[in-house]
Every structure is written in structure tokens, then in C-alpha cells.
Amino acid sequence: MPANLIDGKEYATRLRVGIAKEVERLKKLHDLKPGLAVLLVGNDPASEIYVRNKGIHTKEAGMESLEFRLPAETPEKELLAKIDDLNKDPNVNGILVQLPIPSHMSQQRVIETILPEKDVDGLHPINVGYLVSGLDGFVPCTPKGATMLIKNSIKDLTGKNAVIIGRSNLVGKPMAQLLLKEHCTVTICHSRTDNLQKVCLSADILVAAVGRPEMVKADWIKPGSVVIDVGVNRIPAPEKGEGKNKLVGDVEFEKAREIADAITPVPGGVGPMTIACLLLNTLHAFCVQNGFEKPDIRV
Ligand code: GUN
Numbered sequence: 111m112p113a114n115l116i117d118g119k120e121y122a123t124r125l126r127v128g129i130a131k132e133v134e135r136l137k138k139l140h141d142l143k144p145g146l147a148v149l150l151v152g153n154d155p156a157s158e159i160y161v162r163n164k165g166i167h168t169k170e171a172g173m174e175s176l177e178f179r180l181p182a183e184t185p186e187k188e189l190l191a192k193i194d195d196l197n198k199d200p201n202v203n204g205i206l207v208q209l210p211i212p213s214h215m216s217q218q219r220v221i222e223t224i225l226p227e228k229d230v231d232g233l234h235p236i237n238v239g240y241l242v243s244g245l246d247g248f249v250p251c252t253p254k255g256a257t258m259l260i261k262n263s264i265k266d267l268t269g270k271n272a273v274i275i276g277r278s279n280l281v282g283k284p285m286a287q288l289l290l291k292e293h294c295t296v297t298i299c300h301s302r303t304d305n306l307q308k309v310c311l312s313a314d315i316l317v318a319a320v321g322r323p324e325m326v327k328a329d330w331i332k333p334g335s336v337v338i339d340v341g342v343n344r345i346p347a348p349e350k351g352e353g354k355n356k357l358v359g360d361v362e363f364e365k366a367r368e369i370a371d372a373i374t375p376v377p378g379g380v381g382p383m384t385i386a387c388l389l390l391n392t393l394h395a396f397c398v399q400n401g402f403e404k405p406d407i408r409v
Pocket of ligand 1: 208
């Protein structure tokens with residue numbers, strides 16, 4: 111029997127509706143609304159799409175959306191000065207610099223220039239430290255959203271074997287911390303892991319975040335497991351017509367869904383959760399910065 115589809119799009123919509131209601135309530139009470147600033151340096155086509163979507167959903171949630179587009183050749187100090195201005199702006203509660211940034215800039219310096227309390231991406235070392243210490247701080251949006259989907263599929267994660275393929279700061283490492291917090295036994299795999307297939311076959315929860323189209327094969331998947339595909343890869347699709355492309359994940363989806371108990375599709379799985387969690391982080395930033403109680407949004 112094919113696996114249950116984990117509908118991230120539907121879950122994310124419900125989360126965004128809950129956020130929008132809370133934004134509306136706070137606006138009526140305090141005549142204030144959350145503000146999110148997104149900075150894009152250069153014109154990477156995938157980043158352009160992500161930034162546009164973030165802007166659309168931010169406004170739809172009733173928040174203020176500020177977008178700053180800087181040319182690829184912008185000197186690093188100009189970007190840092192812009193971030194400094196946004197740090198000081200009381201109408202801006204969250205700041206996100208879309209990654210990747212051009213190679214003449216230091217990604218770490220850029221991240222560390224954002225005030226930790228406005229770092230809705232959860233990448234500042236202070237927030238990373240909070241996460242590793244099991245304390246409250248901002249958590250990167252993609253692993254936060256993926257964890258929500260996993261918890262919606264498996265009520266109690268205690269003792270489950272979770273295997274994560276990918277060790278990035280944006281997904282793999284925070285994902286491991288979040289699953290550890292849920293009492294999973296966590297293994298992080300990467301390009302130098304010996305016998306990756308064998309490790310994956312031990313996974314009750316398998317998270318693929320490598321950025322390699324359909325690398326995870328059906329015979330890597332433990333029957334009855336939950337598979338979370340974080341990959342978004344654009345590949346040629348000649349069956350759709352000459353020069354056409356399609357999006358696929360890191361997992362060989364059609365075959366894998368015959369083995370797993372539940373699986374996220376690409377698109378429509380983890381992707382929509384990333385933006386919803388960015389809005390949730392921005393709402394939390396707004397509440398903390400204004401001394402309002404942190405809302406409890408249930409989906
Ligand atoms: N590029 C791809 N995903 C992300 C993300 O979650 N945050 C930022 N800042 N850049 C990204």
C-alpha cells in the first residue's frame with residue numbers, strides 16, 4: 111500500500127491562518143504589527159522566487175514586509191551597514207539575509223551582524239547555542255517545519271532512530287538538535303559516511319537534506335518509516351516538452367512511497383513549512399520585543 115502523503119502545504123496553510131489571526135488580534139489591541147526585512151544580494155533565480163514568496167506570505171499574514179535587493183557586487187560593508195540600520199529600526203522585528211550570498215562576503219560576519227533577537231533564521235551563534243543547550247531561541251525555519259510535520263505523523267518520538275543525511279548549518283545540524291530534544295537516537299550522515307544505505311535502513315525517521323536529485327533509493331528505506339525530503343532539485347523533464355524542467359526531492363519518491371509509512375512530496379512537503387515557520391518566528395520576535403506574551407498557535 112502506498113505511504114500516507116504528508117501534506118506540508120495544507121499544514122502550512124493552517125499555521126499561516128493561525129498566525130494571521132494572532133497578528134490581527136495584536137494589531138487591534140496595540141495598533142502595532144510585526145515587520146520582517148528580507149535582504150537579497152545578487153539575482154540568483156531560485157533565491158528571487160523564495161524572496162518573492164516570502165514577501166507575499168508576510169503581507170498575507172498582515173505583517174509589514176520590507177524587501178531590499180542589492181547588486182551582486184555590493185561591498186560587504188554596505189550590506190553590514192544596512193543590517194545595522196535594520197537592527198536599530200523598531201518597526202523591523204525580524205531580519206533575514208537570503209543565502210547564499212556572493213563569495214566576496216563573509217556569510218558568518220553577515221549572520222553575526224544581525225541582532226540575535228531579530229535573527230528569525232536562527233543562524234546567529236547565540237541562537238545556535240540556545241538550541242544546542244535546549245533553551246528557547248530562534249530555530250532555523252526548515253528543520254523547525256520538518257519537525258512539526260514529523261510530530262504530526264508520530265505522536266511520540268521517544269527512542270526512535272532518526273537518520274539525517276546532510277550536515278548543513280541551515281538544516282542537518284539543527285534538525286539533529288530538534289530530534290534529540292524529542293528523545294530520538296540521532297545519526298547525522300554526510301558525503302563521507304561509510305555504507306550510507308545500511309545506516310538509512312536503520313531509520314524510523316529518515317530526513318534527506320543533501321541537494322542531490324533522487325539520491326535516496328527505495329531500498330534504503332526501512333518499511334514503515336517516516337521519510338522527510340528536504341531536497342528541492344530542478345532537473346530536465348523532456349517528457350513535459352523540450353527544455354522543460356521539474357522539481358524533485360532527494361528521495362526517489364514514487365518507489366519510496368511503496369515502502370515508507372508516510373512521506374513528504376516535493377513540491378508541497380517541507381517547502382511551504384519553511385515560510386510558515388519564518389512568519390511564526392517573526393511573530394515571536396515581535397511579541398518578545400514588545401513585551402507581549404508569546405502566542406500559542408495550535409494547528
Ligand atoms: N536559502 C535557502 N534556505 C534559506 C533559509 O532558510 N534562510 C536563508 N536565509 N537563506 C536560505
